[in-house]
Amino acid sequence: MKPTIKDVARHANVSIATVSRILNQTSVGYSKKTEKLVMQAIEELGYRPNAVARGLINNKTQTIGVLFPDVSGMLTSELLYGVEEVTHRLGHSVIFCNTSSSGEKTLDYLQLLSEKRVEGIIFGSSFLTDAYYEAIAAMNVPAVLVSTKSQKHQLPYVKVDDKDAAYAATAHLIKKGHRRIAMLSGNPADIVAGKPRIDGFKEALLDFGLARIDEEPLVFAGNGFSYEDGRDLFTRLIKAESDVTAVFAASDEMAIGAMSTAYQMNIRVPDELSIIGYDNLKISEMAIPPLTTVEQPLRAMGRKAAELLFEGMETGATGKSIIMPHRIIERQSVKQLV
Amino acid sequence: MKPTIKDVARHANVSIATVSRILNQTSVGYSKKTEKLVMQAIEELGYRPNAVARGLINNKTQTIGVLFPDVSGMLTSELLYGVEEVTHRLGHSVIFCNTSSSGEKTLDYLQLLSEKRVEGIIFGSSFLTDAYYEAIAAMNVPAVLVSTKSQKHQLPYVKVDDKDAAYAATAHLIKKGHRRIAMLSGNPADIVAGKPRIDGFKEALLDFGLARIDEEPLVFAGNGFSYEDGRDLFTRLIKAESDVTAVFAASDEMAIGAMSTAYQMNIRVPDELSIIGYDNLKISEMAIPPLTTVEQPLRAMGRKAAELLFEGMETGATGKSIIMPHRIIERQSVKQLV
DNA sequence: TTGAAAGCGATACCAT
DNA sequence: ATGGTATCGCTTTCAA
Numbered sequence: 001m002k003p004t005i006k007d008v009a010r011h012a013n014v015s016i017a018t019v020s021r022i023l024n025q026t027s028v029g030y031s032k033k034t035e036k037l038v039m040q041a042i043e044e045l046g047y048r049p050n051a052v053a054r055g056l057i058n059n060k061t062q063t064i065g066v067l068f069p070d071v072s073g074m075l076t077s078e079l080l081y082g083v084e085e086v087t088h089r090l091g092h093s094v095i096f097c098n099t100s101s102s103g104e105k106t107l108d109y110l111q112l113l114s115e116k117r118v119e120g121i122i123f124g125s126s127f128l129t130d131a132y133y134e135a136i137a138a139m140n141v142p143a144v145l146v147s148t149k150s151q152k153h154q155l156p157y158v159k160v161d162d163k164d165a166a167y168a169a170t171a172h173l174i175k176k177g178h179r180r181i182a183m184l185s186g187n188p189a190d191i192v193a194g195k196p197r198i199d200g201f202k203e204a205l206l207d208f209g210l211a212r213i214d215e216e217p218l219v220f221a222g223n224g225f226s227y228e229d230g231r232d233l234f235t236r237l238i239k240a241e242s243d244v245t246a247v248f249a250a251s252d253e254m255a256i257g258a259m260s261t262a263y264q265m266n267i268r269v270p271d272e273l274s275i276i277g278y279d280n281l282k283i284s285e286m287a288i289p290p291l292t293t294v295e296q297p298l299r300a301m302g303r304k305a306a307e308l309l310f311e312g313m314e315t316g317a318t319g320k321s322i323i324m325p326h327r328i329i330e331r332q333s334v335k336q337l338v
Numbered sequence: 339m340k341p342t343i344k345d346v347a348r349h350a351n352v353s354i355a356t357v358s359r360i361l362n363q364t365s366v367g368y369s370k371k372t373e374k375l376v377m378q379a380i381e382e383l384g385y386r387p388n389a390v391a392r393g394l395i396n397n398k399t400q401t402i403g404v405l406f407p408d409v410s411g412m413l414t415s416e417l418l419y420g421v422e423e424v425t426h427r428l429g430h431s432v433i434f435c436n437t438s439s440s441g442e443k444t445l446d447y448l449q450l451l452s453e454k455r456v457e458g459i460i461f462g463s464s465f466l467t468d469a470y471y472e473a474i475a476a477m478n479v480p481a482v483l484v485s486t487k488s489q490k491h492q493l494p495y496v497k498v499d500d501k502d503a504a505y506a507a508t509a510h511l512i513k514k515g516h517r518r519i520a521m522l523s524g525n526p527a528d529i530v531a532g533k534p535r536i537d538g539f540k541e542a543l544l545d546f547g548l549a550r551i552d553e554e555p556l557v558f559a560g561n562g563f564s565y566e567d568g569r570d571l572f573t574r575l576i577k578a579e580s581d582v583t584a585v586f587a588a589s590d591e592m593a594i595g596a597m598s599t600a601y602q603m604n605i606r607v608p609d610e611l612s613i614i615g616y617d618n619l620k621i622s623e624m625a626i627p628p629l630t631t632v633e634q635p636l637r638a639m640g641r642k643a644a645e646l647l648f649e650g651m652e653t654g655a656t657g658k659s660i661i662m663p664h665r666i667i668e669r670q671s672v673k674q675l676v
Numbered sequence: 677t678t679g680a681a682a683g684c685g686a687t688a689c690c691a692t
Numbered sequence: 693a694t695g696g697t698a699t700c701g702c703t704t705t706c707a708a
Binding site for chain 2: 002046048049050051052053055056061063066070071072073074076077078080081084085088093094095096097098105108109111112114115116117138140227253256257259260263282283285286287288289290299
Binding site: 014015016017018021028029030031034053055056057058059 | 693694695696697699700701702
């Protein structure tokens with residue numbers, strides 16, 4: 001078995017109280033001499049304090065729970081990276097929960113995290129259902145949303161303003177001289193990342209006087225934001241419209257899907273068709289041609305979410321939300337029209 | 339404060355011992371009637387057992403530690419996905435540790451995991467230094483390596499055979515009619531993923547009678563396996579050799595880097611030059627053209643590693659290692675030469 | 677079937 | 693400066 005504080009005390013001929021004081025660096029309460037003695041005993045025994053026991057008495061586990069729908073997604077993993085960074089810096093650890101977008105698994109995890117007495121929750125990238133919210137609220141620890149938000153439930157979030165970002169992407173296309181622009185979007189029923197981006201797209205068209213009175217804006221909507229969705233939607237777009245000169249894809253993966261399909265159709269990007277993405281994932285710079293896109297500062301968002309959470313853990317107050325800045329990353333998939 | 343077992347006991351007019359029995363479903367020791375009573379109290383109070391207290395008395399935390407150098411890497415995140423999958427299925431949780439390839443942070447984490455009394459360790463994708471090994475050994479819990487191995491230290495691992503896989507990739511190129519083949523490799527000093535792949539490449543050349551007596555095989559070695567490395571190495575390759583018809587890149591990212599650079603140099607893939615990658619990351623199917631590559635079953639590897647670990651945690655025996663199968667995924671970046 | 681009590685490994689208060 | 697001890701929330705003998 002692992003040595004306990006008792007073993008150390010015995011070994012150093014002092015009481016466990018003294019060992020504890022030294023362990024916790026409570027400055028006063030022991031002499032330099034006994035300190036050395038105890039440290040030596042610790043060394044010899046290879047003693048490591050038991051965080052579980054500590055957690056019990058202090059009622060603090062120095063652990064937070066982090067839930068994401070899919071780690072293997074490049075967006076999620078960047079967020080996680082940021083979260084872990086500050087969590088570790090602040091001396092806490094993260095229990096990682098991959099929910100696989102399953103309601104059951106999410107609830108299951110929330111329960112688990114409650115029992116493990118995590119001190120905070122970061123919930124990322126998916127819709128916060130009532131059941132999730134109830135479960136989180138019941139835990140009575142701070143929580144923050146990242147890359148998502150909830151209209152209904154009052155939880156602080158950190159994300160980019162999707163509508164603004166989509167507006168910026170569309171405006172970029174317009175400023176480059178494009179007039180006939182289509183959008184490849186996620187699900188319009190998706191209140192978090194679907195509709196707002198569509199709204200931003202439409203609003204830009206309107207503001208720049210590109211919305212025709214006689215027709216709906218060209219948005220091709222799918223269910224998700226995947227590469228496959230991009231392919232499908234792009235195929236539909238090409239079948240339906242022939243005079244489009246630029247497309248705004250609601251995610252980088254969709255944009256890559258569109259580019260891939262365009263390539264197979266012998267449509268040259270950006271010469272014949274311009275494409276702008278959304279996210280600025282690593283793949284966007286790896287694309288051929290490198291993808292112009294609107295950046296979400298994912299790692300920074302992860303970091304900020306963690307910082308917000310720790311703030312809440314200290315003050316007890318439920319913090320404010322944070323809108324992170326988006327930014328157009330100009331690469332080579334958008335052509336300047338004369 | 340959260341209700342404790344005491345509160346439940348009081349609320350139900352029974353002893354905490356009885357509550358505990360019911361909580362743990364120790365079948366016998368209580369009547370149907372009191373069970374209902376207790377369950378009702380639990381419900382009313384919203385009681386959740388405290389896993390910390392449980393962990394203390396049972397000396398079991400139901401959590402494992404998982405260390406990876408970089409979650410945001412697509413390879414790592416797939417492994418993590420697999421690990422989490424079975425860990426959760428088996429009722430445990432994972433404390434996720436992103437080491438950022440820093441020795442200090444790794445050691446720091448190992449210490450932390452030791453204090454948090456995790457029941458097992460999964461160490462992924464990086465070189466196991468002596469210091470890491472010592473730290474792990476000192477924890478006295480099972481550990482398994484994934485996507486890496488150690489010659490020096492005796493820890494079970496799960497990975498594909500890099501040499502065999504590299505051999506297969508090279509052989510594929512040869513079977514497609516290529517004779518003049520170059521390799522873009524990682525660091526030859528990297529005993530885990532660098533040298534073995536180079537060896538596999540060379541051996542295939544030899545076996546198929548393609549190694550010229552008067553010259554070294556064409557391997558262009560860098561330091562890592564990144565997109566940038568791929569670009570740099572490919573540039574060097576093109577400057578040095580003009581008659582190569584195919585290249586084997588030691589990672590998909592490198593392959594994409596090479597393809598990107600080739601595109602800019604106006605070298606057409608696969609018409610003028612064939613490229614095969616290694617890993618089968620998601621990006622490989624998104625590439626233009628879709629990348630032929632040798633697959634590592636990453637999620638399955640993650641799963642297997644976790645299974646192995648849990649086996650070790652139950653039996654106490656340090657398990658065997660597992661070589662996972664690799665497989666050529668044929669897509670469109672390799673041309674059949676006549 | 678049920679309860680009292682010891683103990684898991686720490687912390688912190690109260691004495692000395 | 694140091695030690696004794698109650699306590700954290702739970703599990704598990706041992707008695708009743």
